[in-house]
Amino acid sequence: LGSKIVPLKCCGKVREMETQERILQKPLIDFHGIDEELVQKMVYDALVWSSLHGLVVGDKSVQTSGKVPGVGLVHAPFALLPMAFPESHWNLACEVAPIFNELIDRVSLDGKFLQDALPRTKKVDAFTSGLLDIHSKMLEINKKEEIRLGLHRSDYMLDEQTKLLLQIELNTISASFPGLGCRVSELHRVYRVSFATEFTVVKSNIGTCTPEAGNLLNYHGEHIGLDPRRIPGNTSVDKFAEALAKAWTEYNRPRALVMVVVQPEERNMYDQHWLCAALKDRYPFNMQSKVAKKLSVVYFRAGYAPTDYPSEAEWRARLLMEQSSAVKCPSISYHLAGTKKIQQELAKPNMLERFLENKEDISKLQKCFAGLWSLEDSDIIKKAIERPELFVMKPQREGGGNNFYGDDVRTNLVRLQKEGTQEDAAYILMQRIFPAVSPTFLVREGICHKDHAISELGVYGAYLRNKEKVIVNEQCGYLMRTKVSSSNEGGVAAGFAVLDRYILE
């Protein structure tokens, strides 16, 4: 109404693609043939949709955007078009989710295994040491967690050369983006209907996507020829809300609250608010910003990084929560079971047999394990110094931006060898996975970049058990993240990646 519409700039022309050494994956669409004007129109519509439907994060250029909701919002970075993903690998990732849930639960019960795997790490890593201390205290008092709630996300990359779906890591604390991941699914689902030329219904493990907005078909014509029905529906936010609510029900104190522990400044707060909103909409419990007398469930969206514990007070608070009878998501033992060191220990031959009985399950999980090594293995150190580009060096940290790649792997390994301290125990080495590279449109801060990208699939899993009764054990939707292939790290919140969906091949 008289206001000026500022034309959007698509950087396809500005930011030319880098030359890639790796073979490019055959794109789903004729990437170069897409009309520039059409792309700009699609970007514009997607940005409007994101703003109207809460696909938003705090804008880092606005000081209070991480503290005050409704202040300084910007759309979450997203991919304009879906990446291709083979259905068989997708099915595998869904199938193993409940097995991984069970594995984490079993591992968490084995206090000795957790303590024995980490003593060297404990000496050199104050943060992991803090977690282990709380864990030891719980072992000393023989603390029993009867109601056990896990909200996990297992992340994978599809190795191009071997065609193996390999696990990057399993997050047992603060698995993020169940909320915004669903929003981006919705964006693509509604939006990409407009690209369809034909419909075939594909039932995925996760759900079938219905083209509710059929009229959008006429939006952009049949220029792209993607079948939106091959984009699976996403349920992560509802399933996580349901699992939290069921944990509250099991706790069986109607006046007790669910508490969400968050960072004092969180630009990804809307992802959390989506989940809390789903919880409030469906269930009759109280949510208050003040800590009440009685808690039923403590859900951590903080506490995974050393910066979350600036003083002893935060450590004492974590201990207090662990000592309480409330359901912790995660408990200290679930948290430790998700560390990279434990991931590496579990990948050792015959280790899974210690926790799981079913041979088929064991073999399915083993197939997902990439090469993982402790730095006590001198042969592998030698190899990694010679060919650092084939490895990733990881500390016991979460949240992205902590790993070493390429020359930094060599430099750090050589440094550790020279120093001869035990600091090597703070790290693990992992085989570097090389997914296929595809051309894509990445939209960040209102600007569309045309670039080469790789994808990482995350599958959410929820587990709830009360004593011997398993109440929930299921996969709960997914998260697709796409990042520029020249970037090493892949965190959306850390600024390396965008949210995506994929289309089954």
Ligand code: ADP
């Ligand atoms: P964090 O807990 O900090 O998310 P990750 O293990 O997920 O740690 O590593 C962060 C990112 O680094 C991943 O999202 C992925 O993009 C990249 N990455 C991690 N491990 C590998 C690997 N083995 N091969 C290739 N990329 C990796």
Ligand code: MG
């Ligand atoms: Mg992680």
Ligand code: MG
């Ligand atoms: Mg990760």
